[in-house]
Amino acid sequence: MKVETSIFFDTITINAGASAALVLERARKVGINLRDAGDGRLGISCDETTQPEHIKALWRCVSPDDARLAALEAKLDGASTIPASLQRSGAFLTAAVFHAHRSETDLLRYMRRLSDMDLALDRTMIPLGSCTMKLNATAEMIPITWPEFGALHPFAPADQTEGYHELFAILEHALCAVSGYDAVSLQPNSGAQGEYAGLLAIRGYHQANGQSERDVCLIPASAHGTNPASAQMVGMRVVVTACDAAGNVDLEDLRKKIAQHEGRIAALMLTYPSTHGVFEEAVVEICDLVHEAGGQVYLDGANMNAQVGLARPGLYGADVSHFNLHKTFCIPHGGGGPGMGPIGVKAHLAPHLPVVPRRVMPLPSRQRLSVQHRSCRSRSPMC
Numbered sequence: 001m002k003v004e005t006s007i008f009f010d011t012i013t014i015n016a017g018a019s020a021a022l023v024l025e026r027a028r029k030v031g032i033n034l035r036d037a038g039d040g041r042l043g044i045s046c047d048e049t050t051q052p053e054h055i056k057a058l059w060r061c062v063s064p065d066d067a068r069l070a071a072l073e074a075k076l077d078g079a080s081t082i083p084a085s086l087q088r089s090g091a092f093l094t095a096a097v098f099h100a101h102r103s104e105t106d107l108l109r110y111m112r113r114l115s116d117m118d119l120a121l122d123r124t125m126i127p128l129g130s131c132t133m134k135l136n137a138t139a140e141m142i143p144i145t146w147p148e149f150g151a152l153h154p155f156a157p158a159d160q161t162e163g164y165h166e167l168f169a170i171l172e173h174a175l176c177a178v179s180g181y182d183a184v185s186l187q188p189n190s191g192a193q194g195e196y197a198g199l200l201a202i203r204g205y206h207q208a209n210g211q212s213e214r215d216v217c218l219i220p221a222s223a224h225g226t227n228p229a230s231a232q233m234v235g236m237r238v239v240v241t242a243c244d245a246a247g248n249v250d251l252e253d254l255r256k257k258i259a260q261h262e263g264r265i266a267a268l269m270l271t272y273p274s275t276h277g278v279f280e281e282a283v284v285e286i287c288d289l290v291h292e293a294g295g296q297v298y299l300d301g302a303n304m305n306a307q308v309g310l311a312r313p314g315l316y317g318a319d320v321s322h323f324n325l326h327k328t329f330c331i332p333h334g335g336g337g338p339g340m341g342p343i344g345v346k347a348h349l350a351p352h353l354p355v356v357p358r359r360v361m362p363l364p365s366r367q368r369l370s371v372q373h374r375s376c377r378s379r380s381p382m383c
């Protein structure tokens with residue numbers, strides 16, 4: 001058994017050689033997951049919640065010799081594992097505020113003063129756009145504090161995360177049911193990330209069809225700022241199309257821009273209903289125009305809650321959408337993120353979803369009934 005890491009803060013690698021499988025197994029039995037780095041190497045990470053008992057339990061997975069652990073502890077007591085060259089020698093926390101509040105009461109009053117300066121939903125509407133249509137109820141935010149949700153390590157082995165996978169499957173099915181899409185990726189962590197992932201799927205689709213030259217992204221002037229930013233990030237050229245006085249997409253201008261960029265249209269990004277609450281009456285025609293020009297329709301689903309049960313983007317012509325679950329479906333989020341911006345796609349874009357093309361998994365039978373009950377059975381765009 002050899003410790004490979006010489007300089008460390010909270011993570012080391014040990015080489016357990018032929019005993020690695022045994023150590024891993026013992027650790028799992030006492031509720032500790034180690035990283036199996038292959039070739040007999042095991043990664044061990046600690047954090048501020050690690051207690052001496054955890055270290056002892058871990059030690060026993062490696063060696064039955066408690067006395068040796070005690071001797072090592074005594075030897076290391078107070079010794080730093082960070083070499084002098086990496087240790088901070090300058091002053092820190094020098095800003096006056098770190099020294100101005102020396103009692104708990106002072107600190108409390110200071111924090112209260114700061115919170116009084118905050119413009120938040122508990123006192124007013126925040127003029128930020130559709131993101132702020134609603135305030136999540138506290139009851140909806142509480143589950144994120146449950147360790148079953150919040151304390152799970154993102155790389156926990158699959159057989160320890162079955163509950164999460166069940167939730168993923170239910171959510172994917174529910175999203176497909178309300179949106180009319182065929183596949184969902186839960187990976188994007190915000191609307192903007194969903195836009196990025198969705199546009200990459202569109203780009204991948206064009207490339208797979210030998211049409212890499214399609215690089216124009218049409219975006220109505222009414223769009224949220226993240227739309228042109230995302231298009232730019234995937235290397236598309238943004239072409240802005242006009243809106244009329246009521247905020248509707250100007251169809252004449254759209255036709256003009258499509259003709260101007262014939263053969264180069266990659267996508268149109270359309271928010272429906274739009275940020276200022278407009279349901280484009282011509283949405284089906286808009287989707288048709290883009291498809292006829294060989295483009296794909298990215299329907300920004302930030303405001304999807306406004307159409308659930310009324311219409312389904314996958315059926316009235318859109319190819320891909322993100323859903324800002326943290327804004328319109330009560331998923332807890334923390335002021336600017338993290339959130340959830342899953343994307344739904346029609347089947348032809350599914351192979352271009354992030355990483356593993358993830359078709360919707362079969363639902364456990366218990367859930368299948370309730371989701372079917374809630375979903376819309378009609379295949380028409382209107383439910």
Ligand SMILES: Cc1ncc(COP(=O)(O)O)c(C=O)c1O
Binds near residue numbers: 129130193
């Ligand atoms: C229409 C629209 N699209 C996209 C976004 C971006 O979503 P997020 O803030 O989750 O990245 C927002 C939110 O502000 C939005 O209102």
